[in-house]
Structures are given as C-alpha cells and as structure tokens.
Amino acid sequence: MGIFGRIREGLKKTRSGIMGRLESLFSRNIFDDNFFEELEEVLIGADVGVETTLEMVEKLRRLVREERPGEADRVVEMLKGLMLEVLGEESSGLNLAAEKPTVILVLGVNGVGKTTTIGKLAGRLRAENKKVLVAAGDTFRAAAIEQLETWANRAGADLVKHQQGADPSAVLFDALSAARARGSDVVICDTAGRLHNKTNLMEELRKVRRVVEKALPGAPHEVLLVLDATTGQNALAQARVFNDVAPLTGLVLTKLDGTAKGGILVAVARELNIPVKFIGVGEKMDDLQPFNPTEYVDALFSPLT
Amino acid sequence: MVFESLSGKLRETLKRLRGKGKLTEKDVDAALREVRLALLEADVNFKVVKDFISQVRERCLGKEVLESLTPGQQVIKIVNEELTRLMGQSAAKLNQASSPPTVVMMVGLQGSGKTTSAAKLASFLKKKQHTPLLAAADIYRPAAIRQLQVLGEQLGLPVFQLGQQDPVTIARAALESARKNRNDYLIIDTAGRLHIDEELMGELQRIEKAVSPHETLLVVDAMTGQDAVNVAKSFHEKLGLTGVVLTKLDGDTRGGAALSVRSVTGCPIKFAGLGEKADAFEPFHPDRMASRILGMGDVLSLIEKVQTSFDADKAREMEKKLRSQQFTLEDFLDQLQQVKNMGPLNQLLEMLPGMGQMGKKLKGLTVDDRELVKVEAIIRSMTKKERLNPDIINSSRRKRIAAGSGTRVQDVNNLLKQFDMMQKMMKQFGKGKIKGRGKFPFV
Ligand SMILES: Nc1nc2c(ncn2[C@@H]2O[C@H](COP(=O)(O)OP(=O)(O)OP(=O)(O)O)[C@@H](O)[C@H]2O)c(=O)[nH]1
Ligand SMILES: [Mg+2]
Numbered sequence: 001m002g003i004f005g006r007i008r009e010g011l012k013k014t015r016s017g018i019m020g021r022l023e024s025l026f027s028r029n030i031f032d033d034n035f036f037e038e039l040e041e042v043l044i045g046a047d048v049g050v051e052t053t054l055e056m057v058e059k060l061r062r063l064v065r066e067e068r069p070g071e072a073d074r075v076v077e078m079l080k081g082l083m084l085e086v087l088g089e090e091s092s093g094l095n096l097a098a099e100k101p102t103v104i105l106v107l108g109v110n111g112v113g114k115t116t117t118i119g120k121l122a123g124r125l126r127a128e129n130k131k132v133l134v135a136a137g138d139t140f141r142a143a144a145i146e147q148l149e150t151w152a153n154r155a156g157a158d159l160v161k162h163q164q165g166a167d168p169s170a171v172l173f174d175a176l177s178a179a180r181a182r183g184s185d186v187v188i189c190d191t192a193g194r195l196h197n198k199t200n201l202m203e204e205l206r207k208v209r210r211v212v213e214k215a216l217p218g219a220p221h222e223v224l225l226v227l228d229a230t231t232g233q234n235a236l237a238q239a240r241v242f243n244d245v246a247p248l249t250g251l252v253l254t255k256l257d258g259t260a261k262g263g264i265l266v267a268v269a270r271e272l273n274i275p276v277k278f279i280g281v282g283e284k285m286d287d288l289q290p291f292n293p294t295e296y297v298d299a300l301f302s303p304l305t
Numbered sequence: 306m307v308f309e310s311l312s313g314k315l316r317e318t319l320k321r322l323r324g325k326g327k328l329t330e331k332d333v334d335a336a337l338r339e340v341r342l343a344l345l346e347a348d349v350n351f352k353v354v355k356d357f358i359s360q361v362r363e364r365c366l367g368k369e370v371l372e373s374l375t376p377g378q379q380v381i382k383i384v385n386e387e388l389t390r391l392m393g394q395s396a397a398k399l400n401q402a403s404s405p406p407t408v409v410m411m412v413g414l415q416g417s418g419k420t421t422s423a424a425k426l427a428s429f430l431k432k433k434q435h436t437p438l439l440a441a442a443d444i445y446r447p448a449a450i451r452q453l454q455v456l457g458e459q460l461g462l463p464v465f466q467l468g469q470q471d472p473v474t475i476a477r478a479a480l481e482s483a484r485k486n487r488n489d490y491l492i493i494d495t496a497g498r499l500h501i502d503e504e505l506m507g508e509l510q511r512i513e514k515a516v517s518p519h520e521t522l523l524v525v526d527a528m529t530g531q532d533a534v535n536v537a538k539s540f541h542e543k544l545g546l547t548g549v550v551l552t553k554l555d556g557d558t559r560g561g562a563a564l565s566v567r568s569v570t571g572c573p574i575k576f577a578g579l580g581e582k583a584d585a586f587e588p589f590h591p592d593r594m595a596s597r598i599l600g601m602g603d604v605l606s607l608i609e610k611v612q613t614s615f616d617a618d619k620a621r622e623m624e625k626k627l628r629s630q631q632f633t634l635e636d637f638l639d640q641l642q643q644v645k646n647m648g649p650l651n652q653l654l655e656m657l658p659g660m661g662q663m664g665k666k667l668k669g670l671t672v673d674d675r676e677l678v679k680v681e682a683i684i685r686s687m688t689k690k691e692r693l694n695p696d697i698i699n700s701s702r703r704k705r706i707a708a709g710s711g712t713r714v715q716d717v718n719n720l721l722k723q724f725d726m727m728q729k730m731m732k733q734f735g736k737g738k739i740k741g742r743g744k745f746p747f748v
Contacts, residue, residue, distance in 0.1 A: 041351050047530040050345050110553065110581070111416030111526065140581070142459070143452035150447035164455075195556040228416060232348030232530025234558040255415065258499045260532035283415070283445070 031064050031075065039079075046263035046300075049233050052270055056082050080297045086266055087293040092275040095221050095249060101133070101179040102186045103212060103219035106252075107205065107242055108226035110193030113254035113280055115144065117226055118188050119151025120280070120288035126156050130185040135175030136161035137168045137208065138192040148190050154285060158184065168192065168204070169211040176215045189220075196241035209246040224277065226252045229262030239268045248272075253291070254280030261300065328380075333365045336380050340599075347561035347598045350534045353568045361387050385595055391564060392591035397573035400519045400547060405489040406438070408480065408516050412509055412544065413524035414536060415497030418552035420449060422524050422578055423494040424456035425586035426550075429576075430490050431462060438488035440479035441466040442512065443496035453494055460583055463488070472496070476512045493518070500539035513544055522575065524550045525566055533562035534569045541570040551589060552578035559598050567591075634692040634724060638684045682710035683720050695721055 036057050043053040056079075063078050096102045104121075108114050115138070122132045134152050136159065138144035145161050152159040160175035172189050179187045191208065194201035212220050225248050227235045242248060253262045256279050265276060276291040337358055344354045364383050401407050409426065411419045420443065427437040439457055441464060443449035450466050457464035463486075465479040476493055483491040495512065498505035513521065523537060523546050540546060549570070551563055554577045563574055574594075579585040684692060686709030691698050698706070698721060700714075707714045 044345055045351050045531050047348075047532070050342055109528075109556070111418060113416060141452070142455035143448040146448035146451050147446070195553065197555075197557040228526075228528075230414060230526070230530060230532055230536075231528045232558070232562065233346060234348075234528040234556065237557060255499075258414070258532065259501060259535050260530065264530065 031069075036061055043263065046261035047232050048263035049236065049267040052086075052267040055270075056086075056266075083266060083297050083300075084293055086270045087297065088269070088275060089293060091290055091292040092250070092277060093290065094277065096186075097218060097221045099218075100186075101176070101184045101216075102221045103176065103179075103216060104186065104188045104222040104224060105191065105209065105212065105220040105246065106189060106224050106226060107191055107246060107248075108193060109195050109238055112193070112226045112228040112231075113252075114138075114193065114226045115147050115151065115190055116283065117224075117252050117254060117278070117280055117288060118148065118190050119155055120285055121278070122152065122155035122157040122188055123285045124288060125186050131183065132157040133175060133179045133182070133184040133187045134159055135172050135187060135189040137171050137175075137190045139164055139166045139168050139171060140192040144190070144192070157188075158182065169208050172208060172212055173215050176212065176219070180216075196238050202241065202245045205242075206245050222249045222277075223247060224250045224252050225274075226254060227262075227264070227268070229253050229255045230258060230260040231264060233264065233267075235264040236267050236271065239272055239274070243272055243274065248274050250275055250277035252276070252278045252280065252288075257281040257287070330366060333362065333380065337362055337365070340384055343599060344561060344564075347559035348528075348530050348533075348565075349561035349598065350531050350565040350569075353534065353565050356568075357387065357391065357564075385599070388564070388595040388599065389592050392567055392594050393573050394592060396588045396590055397548065397575050398588075399575060402519045405487075406480070406483040406491045407489065407520070408518040409490060409492045409520040409522060410476075410495065410509075410512065410516070410518040411493065411522050411524055411550070412495050412540060412546075413497060414499065414526075415446075417497065417524045417526045418550075418578055419443075419497060419524045420452050420456070420494050421581070422522075422550050422552060422576070422586070423492050424453065424460060424462070425578065425583050426576065427457075427462050427490070427492050428460045428583045429586055431460070435490055436488050437462060437490035437492055438479065438483045438486065439464045440475060440491060440493045442472040442475045442479075442493050444469045444472055444475070445496045449494075449496065456583070472508055473511045473515050477515045480516050491516075500536045506539070506543050509544055518547075520547045521545065522548050522550050523566070523570075523572070524552060525562060527551050527554045527560040527562060528556060528558045529562040531565075533565040537566040538569050541572070546570055546572045548572050548575040550574070550576045550578065555579045555585065560594065561598050563594050564598060632728065634684050634687065634695055635689065637724070638681065638692070679710070679712055679716065680720060683707075683712055683717055686710040695724060 039060070040053050040057050043056065044050060048056070059082055060075070060079055063082075064075060067074075067078075069075055069078070094102070094104070106114050106118055118134055122134055125132045132155065134148060134155075134157050136145045136148045138148070139162060142164070145164060149159055149161065151157075158178070160171065160178050162171045162174070168191065175187055175189065178184075189212070191205065192201075194205065196202060209220065209223070223246050225239060225242050227238065231238075239248070239251070251265070251268065251274055253265055253276055256262055262279075268274065269276070276293070278288050279291050279296075281287045281289060340361070341354055341358050344357065345351060349357075361384055364387070365380055399407070399409070411423045411426075413419050423439055427439050430437045439453055439462055441450040441453045443453075450468070454464050454466065456462075465475075465482050467475045467478060472495065479491055479493065482488075493512070493516070495509060496505070498509070500506065521544050523540050525533065525537070529536070537546075537549075549563075549566055549572055551560065551574050554560060566572075567574060574589040574591060577587050577589045579587060683706060686706045687698070691702065691706075698717075703714050703717045703721075707717050710717075
C-alpha cells in the first residue's frame with residue numbers, strides 16, 4: 001500500500017479526527033461564519049498554525065463570497081487549491097550533482113528521524129544502482145554510530161566513521177575523500193540532533209557545512225531538514241533557524257504513519273518556500289516516499305471527494 | 306511572525322477598554338480571544354483550549370471581575386489561576402513500591418526521548434542514594450540497547466539486557482535480577498511506538514502484566530503539536546499511565562502539549578528533561594509551566610538557577626532587587642558578567658520577562674554571545690549615574706553612548722526600551738504576591 005493509501009486508512013480509523021470533522025462540516029452546504037470558524041479549528045487541529053490558518057480561511061471566505069459555490073465539493077476544491085498554492089504543485093526530486101559525488105547533509109532537532117531517514121534514503125539510492133557512502137557525523141549521541149552502521153549494512157552502503165566524541169567536521173572531510181577515492185555516487189552525512197536555540201551547536205553546524213563546501217566545491221548539493229510530523233508550531237522556528245545556519249534545499253517529514261497530519265508543513269512552506277522532498281511512513285527500509293503535494297492534499301481531504 | 310508575548314497583546318486589548326469603567330461581556334470576550342490565540346499558538350490542543358476558555362469566561366463574567374476597578378488584571382489573574390490549577394499545583398513525587406524494587410516503565414512515541422530519560426532518571430535516583438537497575442527492552446531500533454549500555458557505563462549504572470529477545474522475557478528477567486541484586490528501582494526502557502500500532506501496544510500491555518510497574522511514565526516531547534491528546538489518550542487507555550516526563554524543554558517551544566496531556570490523562574507531569582546531559586533532568590514544577598505556555602518569563606526558575614550558580618548572598622541580593630524593582634542597569638551588567646560563565650544563554654534569558662523579546666528584537670530568534678557583547682558594550686559606555694538612573698539618558702547622551710560602544714543609537718534605544726519594559730514588569734511582580742513559590746499576577 002502506498003503512503004496515501006495508508007494515510008487514508010489512518011484517516012478512516014479516526015473519523016473523529018480532522019477528516020471526520022470536515023466531512024460533517026462540508027455536508028451542510030451552508031457557508032456561514034460558523035462554517036468558517038469550524039474550518040479554522042480543523043486546520044489548527046492539524047497543526048497548520050494560527051496565522052497560516054487565519055490567512056487561508058480568510059482567502060477562502062473571499063473566494064466563496066465571489067464565486068458563491070453551491071456545493072461543498074467546490075469549496076473543498078478551493079481549499080485544496082489554496083493549500084497547493086503554498087505547497088507547490090510539483091514534486092521535487094533529489095538534486096544530483098553533475099559530477100559525482102552528490103553530497104547530502106541531513107539536519108534536524110533530536111529524535112526527528114535523521115539517522116533512520118538516511119538509512120532509508122541510502123536503500124532507495126542503492127535500489128537505483130547508485131554507489132552510496134554514509135558518514136557518521138553524529139559523534140555525540142551514545143551509539144549513534146552503531147545505529148547508522150546497522151542501517152548502512154542493511155542498505156548495502158559504505159560507511160565512514162570515527163570514534164564517539166570525534167570532531168564531526170573531520171568525519172565528513174574523510175568521508176568526502178573516501179567517496180572520491182572509491183567513486184561513490186552519493187554521500188549522505190548524518191549529523192547529531194540539536195535544538196535550534198543552542199547557539200554553540202548551531203555554530204558547530206555552520207562549521208561542518210563550511211568544511212564540506214571547502215572539501216568539495218559545489219557541495220553540499222542537498223541540505224535536508226528532517227521534521228517530525230508530530231511536532232507543533234516549533235517546527236517553524238526549527239526551519240527558520242536551521243535555514244539561517246545552513247541554507248536548506250529540502251524538507252523531509254517523518255512519522256506520517258501516526259495520526260499527526262504534519263500541517264506545520266504548510267506554515268513552513270508558506271514562510272520559507274522550501275520544497276518537501278520525502279515523507280517517512282514507518283521504520284522499515286521502504287518506508288520513505290517521495291513527497292507529492294497533490295497526493296498529500298488529496299489524502300488530507302480524501303473522505304470528502 | 307514573531308509571537309508577541311500574551312501580556313503585551315492583552316495590555317493592548319485592555320488599554321482600549323480603559324476609561325470605559327466596567328467591563329462588558331464583549332470586552333471579556335475580546336480579551337479571551339487573545340488568550341485563546343496564545344494557547345493555540347503554544348500548541349495546546351484546540352478542544353482543550355475550548356473547554357479552558359469557557360471555564361475562564363464563566364469566572365470572568367462573575368462579579369469579581371465585572372465590578373472590579375482593575376478588570377484587566379482580574380482577567381489575567383483568573384487565566385493564570387485556572388491554568389495553574391489545570392497544570393497541577395505542586396511537583397509530584399515518584400510512586401514507591403511498599404517492598405522494593407519499585408518498577409518504572411518508560412513508554413512513548415519514537416524519538417520522544419525514552420532512553421535518555423531512563424538513564425537520567427536512574428542517575429537522578431542514584432544521586433539520592435538509590436540503587437537503580439536499567440533494563441534495555443527496545444529490541445527494534447538499531448543500537449538502542451547499545452545506547453543504554455553506553456549511558457550506563459558513563460553514569461556508573463548497571464544495565465540489564467538479553468539482546469533481541471522478547472521484551473516481556475527481558476522485563477521479567479530484569480525484575481528477577483533487580484530482586485536478586487537488591488536494586489531498589491528497576492527502570493525499563495521500551496521501544497518507541499505509535500499509539501495506533503495495535504501489535505506493539507499489545508506488547509506493552511504484556512510487559513505491564515508481567516512486571517506490574519508502580520510507575521508507567523509517558524515520555525512526551527515538549528514540542529508535540531495537536532496530536533498530543535490522541536497519543537496521551539491511547540497510551541493512557543491501554544496502560545493506565547501514572548505520570549509524564551516532558552522532554553526537550555530546553556528548546557524554545559512554549560510546550561502547550563503539557564497542558565493537553567495533563568488535561569486528557571489527569572496524570573501529573575513528574576519530570577522535565579532540559580538537555581542532552583544526564584543531569585539535565587529535574588522534578589517538574591507545574592506552576593511554572595503556566596507562565597511559559599502563556600509566553601511569560603519564568604522568574605522563579607531564573608531565581609533558582611541564579612541561586613545554584615552564583616554565590617548565595619549575591620543571589621539573595623538580586624532576588625530582592627528583582628522584587629523591589631531596584632534592579633538597575635548596573636546590576637544588569639553585573640549579571641551579564643556572571644551569566645557569561647553560566648552556559649546556555651538563551652535558556653537563561655528566556656526566563657526573564659521581557660528578555661525573550663529583547664533577544665528576538667536583537668537578532669532573529671536567538672540570542673548569541675555577540676549580542677551580549679553589544680549589550681555589555683552599551684552599558685559600559687554609560688556613566689555610573691546613567692546606569693543607576695536611565696531616565697536621564699537624553700538624546701545627546703544616547704549618541705555619545707552609541708559612539709562609545711560602537712553601536713547605533715537605535716541599539717541603545719532598544720536596550721533602554723527593553724530595560725524599561727522589564728522594570729515595569731518587575732514592578733508588577735513586586736507588587737504582586739510573589740512570595741516563595743506563590744502565584745503572581747503578570748500584567
Ligand atoms: N513510525 C515512524 N517512526 C520513525 C520514522 N522515522 C524514524 N522513526 C523512528 O524514530 C526514532 C528516532 O529516529 P532516529 O533516526 O534515531 O532519529 P534521529 O533524528 O537520528 O535522532 P538523534 O540522532 O537521536 O537526534 C526511531 O525509533 C525511528 O525508528 C517514521 O517515519 N515513522
Ligand atoms: Mg541520529
């Protein structure tokens with residue numbers, strides 16, 4: 001089953017959740033203040049956030065006033081359209097370098113799923129017959145290196161590691177040399193989880209990025225921020241600060257196999273205009289899917305159409 | 306979109322009402338609208354917010370507010386009181402078995418911080434002369450067992466493991482081992498799982514049945530959004546939680562999930578995780594969380610932090626000054642000196658009313674050391690008289706100070722404005738009932 005099949009399954013299970021609410025909301029066909037207020041709650045309940053929600057509902061109000069649609073279906077389409085305006089219609093794949101290796105830096109706060117995502121991504125790329133090397137750039141957390149090693153073995157990727165406590169910049173520097181020597185197509189760099197308000201850790205990250213850039217001109221080709229779908233409004237602050245320290249090229253939204261809707265994505269996309277490249281839908285190797293905005297929005301509203 | 310503090314917004318709203326004499330129902334609703342938005346921004350679940358607001362509204366429409374001379378402050382007071390009541394009044398203790406070992410089971414979603422919290426809790430207990438045993442029952446995540454072992458080694462704590470065997474078997478054997486070796490606590494780390502994963506939730510129920518834990522602690526990431534209620538509800542229904550550990554509170558989230566979880570489970574939040582190191586773990590103070598969720602600084606935590614880090618006399622002096630509003634720029638400079646050696650600045654500054662905002666004004670979202678250097682330079686370029694009495698700093702003085710500190714007049718203005726705001730707030734704290742751990746009105 002594809003991800004959105006799963007999301008839809010998940011949604012069916014939780015009729016009392018967002019979609020159940022929307023369904024009863026839209027079946028009324030009366031678009032008055034109550035309707036819009038309830039709609040606000042539905043979006044806020046999906047973590048879209050107050051500001052983004054108010055803006056989106058305001059736009060919808062205007063559209064409804066202008067077009068005077070007769071039925072709910074049409075209003076759903078309008079709302080989907082508004083969401084897609086923010087998320088972009090197209091899915092965007094990985095940005096591969098013209099000359100190998102492509103270097104991918106993976107960032108995020110603690111526990112969002114960086115290492116797991118790297119394992120899954122390595123698996124995907126291996127399935128496309130790419131030679132993949134992963135770099136154990138988390139030298140801080142206990143057993144982080146072993147965790148990545150397990151994933152590297154599962155995926156059939158090479159691994160470059162140092163001891164726990166080593167300088168992460170040095171690990172990545174070595175990884176890049178190794179990748180060139182071995183002719184790797186892609187290098188994926190793990191980093192230690194860090195809260196974005198820890199200035200010293202963010203400075204370390206800035207340095208790590210600079211080292212990668214120096215070691216290989218043009219790198220990193222992708223800087224992916226991993227966001228946990230369960231996270232609320234703080235994800236916006238995360239995206240902002242990480243983007244400031246190491247300009248992001250893409251987002252990965254993990255844990256969409258739960259009941260969280262990851263609506264904060266809409267708020268992040270609205271403010272920072274960074275494409276979502278992948279979604280995580282489980283803990284297994286093949287539980288990483290390319291993000292397709294249209295499907296995501298369709299899945300969100302699927303019981304309605 | 307910088308979130309202004311609720312108190313700021315409310316002050317705006319209520320200013321418009323000033324001079325109108327008594328409040329009307331409509332006025333109360335306008336004020337509560339701001340409270341509602343603040344709670345939603347803080348990730349409190351929208352249903353929880355709804356209930357909360359309707360409760361507060363009822364009280365606000367009572368005589369005590371409508372006929373009060375300071376209705377604005379009354380509204381705030383009620384909001385804070387109700388929020389504090391909902392969060393629970395005082396820190397809750399860990400349950401204890403009548404005959405040891407006390408069995409503690411850590412459960413929660415993936416990535417919420419169970420393993421780290423298990424190790425921290427054990428370390429916390431060890432410091433109190435207990436003899437905890439850690440058990441590694443996360444057999445799924447790669448290197449999860451290893452992670453607990455490494456932490457155990459670092460902290461000098463025994464770790465029980467049986468490799469990838471059935472977690473129920475592991476838990477049972479760990480209990481045996483704890484009994485045999487006279488460990489007075491057994492802390493079981495379990496694998497992260499989704500609350501809708503029937504199979505894995507069933508596994509937890511089997512562990513529970515096998516070892517009858519005295520504490521089943523749900524580990525919740527403080528950054529969790531609206532879904533916190535579903536997660537907490539499911540875990541509570543399946544396992545009968547006895548408490549919550551709120552992690553990653555050292556981040557800059559307002560942590561509304563705390564309120565959501567608390568209100569759907571009724572369980573006390575027992576511990577807070579405040580960093581990656583083992584000692585960044587404290588009993589949770591629910592009364593302080595209310596002001597954090599509302600976007601107020603946490604003066605009490607600050608004072609406590611200061612007390613442990615500075616010498617006691619200085620701290621007492623500062624506390625007195627904070628409360629009696631005699632806190633001057635001179636003191637501020639003095640604090641900066643000491644603060645420099647205290648580590649995470651953001652964390653400290655966030656705790657100070659007005660300072661969180663000041664940090665934001667100065668540079669994006671973070672306060673970094675360079676900014677502090679700037680602030681320090683500005684204050685250093687003032688004369689002693691100016692530091693003690695900033696009111697005399699007119700525009701020519703501002704120009705001189707800016708030139709002397711290599712900053713812009715605007716920077717000086719900002720600092721003075723923020724300091725003034727801070728002092729005004731202090732004044733309110735001073736006037737209020739801030740005694741010991743008491744509550745305080747915050748506008
Ligand atoms: N259900 C689910 N779990 C996930 C997903 N992605 C990661 N996880 C789990 O989340 C937990 C944390 O994942 P990690 O990959 O260790 O996260 P991390 O960001 O590397 O963590 P740190 O390095 O400790 O900051 C693990 O238990 C993963 O199995 C997902 O898409 N769905
Ligand atoms: Mg990791």
